[in-house]
Amino acid sequence: MNTPLSPPAPAAKPRLRDAEVTKARILEAAKREFAKNGLGGARVDVIAEKANANKRMIYHYFGSKEELFHTVLENAYLDIRTAEQKLNLDHLEPPIALERLVRFTWEYYLKNPEFITLVNSENLHRGKHLKKSEVVKIHSRKFVAMVENILARGVASGAFRAGVDAVQLNITIAAIGYYYLTNRFTGSIVFERDLMSKEALEERFKFNVDTILRLVAA
Amino acid sequence: MNTPLSPPAPAAKPRLRDAEVTKARILEAAKREFAKNGLGGARVDVIAEKANANKRMIYHYFGSKEELFHTVLENAYLDIRTAEQKLNLDHLEPPIALERLVRFTWEYYLKNPEFITLVNSENLHRGKHLKKSEVVKIHSRKFVAMVENILARGVASGAFRAGVDAVQLNITIAAIGYYYLTNRFTGSIVFERDLMSKEALEERFKFNVDTILRLVAA
DNA sequence: CACCAAACGCACTAACTGGTTACTTTCTTA
DNA sequence: TAAGAAAGTAACCAGTTAGTGCGTTTGGTG
Numbered sequence: 001m002n003t004p005l006s007p008p009a010p011a012a013k014p015r016l017r018d019a020e021v022t023k024a025r026i027l028e029a030a031k032r033e034f035a036k037n038g039l040g041g042a043r044v045d046v047i048a049e050k051a052n053a054n055k056r057m058i059y060h061y062f063g064s065k066e067e068l069f070h071t072v073l074e075n076a077y078l079d080i081r082t083a084e085q086k087l088n089l090d091h092l093e094p095p096i097a098l099e100r101l102v103r104f105t106w107e108y109y110l111k112n113p114e115f116i117t118l119v120n121s122e123n124l125h126r127g128k129h130l131k132k133s134e135v136v137k138i139h140s141r142k143f144v145a146m147v148e149n150i151l152a153r154g155v156a157s158g159a160f161r162a163g164v165d166a167v168q169l170n171i172t173i174a175a176i177g178y179y180y181l182t183n184r185f186t187g188s189i190v191f192e193r194d195l196m197s198k199e200a201l202e203e204r205f206k207f208n209v210d211t212i213l214r215l216v217a218a
Numbered sequence: 219m220n221t222p223l224s225p226p227a228p229a230a231k232p233r234l235r236d237a238e239v240t241k242a243r244i245l246e247a248a249k250r251e252f253a254k255n256g257l258g259g260a261r262v263d264v265i266a267e268k269a270n271a272n273k274r275m276i277y278h279y280f281g282s283k284e285e286l287f288h289t290v291l292e293n294a295y296l297d298i299r300t301a302e303q304k305l306n307l308d309h310l311e312p313p314i315a316l317e318r319l320v321r322f323t324w325e326y327y328l329k330n331p332e333f334i335t336l337v338n339s340e341n342l343h344r345g346k347h348l349k350k351s352e353v354v355k356i357h358s359r360k361f362v363a364m365v366e367n368i369l370a371r372g373v374a375s376g377a378f379r380a381g382v383d384a385v386q387l388n389i390t391i392a393a394i395g396y397y398y399l400t401n402r403f404t405g406s407i408v409f410e411r412d413l414m415s416k417e418a419l420e421e422r423f424k425f426n427v428d429t430i431l432r433l434v435a436a
Numbered sequence: 437c438a439c440c441a442a443a444c445g446c447a448c449t450a451a452c453t454g455g456t457t458a459c460t461t462t463c464t465t466a
Numbered sequence: 467t468a469a470g471a472a473a474g475t476a477a478c479c480a481g482t483t484a485g486t487g488c489g490t491t492t493g494g495t496g
Contacts, residue, residue, distance in 0.1 A: 016491095016493090017442080017493070019443070022443080037258060037342070038256055038342055039259075040255060041256070043482090043484090044483075044484060044485080053444085054443095054444055054446085055484090055485085056444070056446085059485065060442095060443080077408075120338050123400055123401050124256055124259075130407050133407075136408065137407065137408070140408045140409065140410075165421075168425045171397065171398055171409075172394055175396070175397030176393050176397075179392060179393030180393065182341055183396075185340070188345070189345050189348050189349055189355065191362065191385050191388075192355060192358075192359075193385065203386070204386065211429065214435075215429050215432055215433070234461095234462070234463090235461085235462055235472080235473045235474070237472075237473070240474085261452090262455080263453075271474085272473095272475055272476085273454090274455095274456080274474075274475070275473080275474065278474090282455080283455090
């Protein structure tokens with residue numbers, strides 16, 4: 001592509017107009033706005049403003065508010081599934097692998113609170129957008145296979161009991177972190193403790209690891 | 219109040235205009251509409267129509283859309299807490315009591331799906347409405363005390379291990395049911411199974427009881 | 437460097453939405 | 467039973483919202 005004397009880095013050419021960069025800015029702003037207010041509560045004008053883009057561009061690149069939401073949601077799923085695959089749990093001792101997975105899930109939710117809110121919003125809409133995303137299903141299959149592999153190796157080594165369903169385990173690992181964090185506001189009120197203090201988060205994480213390991217223990 | 223010859227039952231006088239009945243109709247319609255579309259997505263006109271009441275009445279009785287939501291949410295919490303208290307778990311064997319609680323929680327979520335969506339909506343708004351509800355806190359304290367009692371009796375009888383925090387246990391019991399049901403749409407897509415079939419629900423319930431009993435087992 | 441497609445911006449609209457004004461009808465009670 | 471209070475209604479308003487028509491600017495290419 002580059003001539004011998006041209007700058008080597010592709011990023012060295014900062015164009016004033018760049019469709020990809022603008023799209024990315026819109027997606028990032030949309031993720032935040034959708035996460036903050038839900039699909040119904042999010043405002044297209046606010047997304048445009050936060051993205052430092054013209055509202056017209058949103059319709060040019062994404063067609064409609066719903067299609068924009070669809071893209072944001074799909075990206076969010078692909079992001080967490082990709083990160084999970086990078087964990088490389090297949091070569092670890094099964095109990096260690098499981099603890100790593102519980103930790104990863106917990107920390108991912110903590111660092112990416114938009115993920116939780118986007119998923120909640122999608123479920124409020126009965127999963128109508130995600131249904132169309134074949135690519136998400138493919139990635140999810142790999143993820144389930146990963147957990148199945150850990151379970152099978154654990155049973156073989158005698159560390160785990162047999163008969164634990166990988167999907168149920170997956171759901172449970174997600175649940176005990178997700179619920180705590182998505183309901184952190186009402187939870188802090190109902191239980192009259194700050195569920196988000198550093199100590200509370202640490203305590204909950206340990207509790208979660210304990211819950212999962214006891215669940216599969218031989 | 220009644221003269222000796224007047225009808226004895228207070229319900230025997232069906233008035234065309236009854237503030238309490240109208241309020242109740244509005245609250246019921248609002249619960250459904252808020253649960254279906256969230257606070258932001260719900261439409262006051264739709265609530266009025268579904269309640270078979272004039273929109274003006276909503277503002278007359280509740281002041282604003284947000285105050286209406288507040289009332290609906292508070293009622294939802296009071297309803298589940300009241301039902302929990304009626305379980306009368308204090309005289310049962312601790313493991314039986316815990317299983318009953320897991321079953322109750324699961325079935326309550328199944329029969330009252332609006333509860334989950336209302337709580338999600340409230341958390342999207344950072345708990346701003348529930349904060350004001352002192353009465354909810356009082357009921358919640360009783361609930362935590364109930365679980366503490368079960369745990370203490372279980373430890374005393376040797377059935378449970380010591381050191382399990384009642385609040386963490388509460389959260390976990392709620393989480394494993396709540397997450398499964400609130401994310402039933404995306405979950406059914408991602409895991410490529412119908413999570414809401416009769417068999418799937420039965421399987422999940424058993425898994426949940428198992429999870430909790432293993433968690434507290436001595 | 438001329439050209440044209442793609443990127444971008446402004447100003448607009450039709451439909452909607454929470455909330456209100458001004459009014460009528462029904463119920464209660466002195 | 468008269469009268470006032472409470473319940474209920476219809477029409478309306480001002481601000482907002484997703485979505486567009488159309489003109490302008492930019493940058494790559496022959």
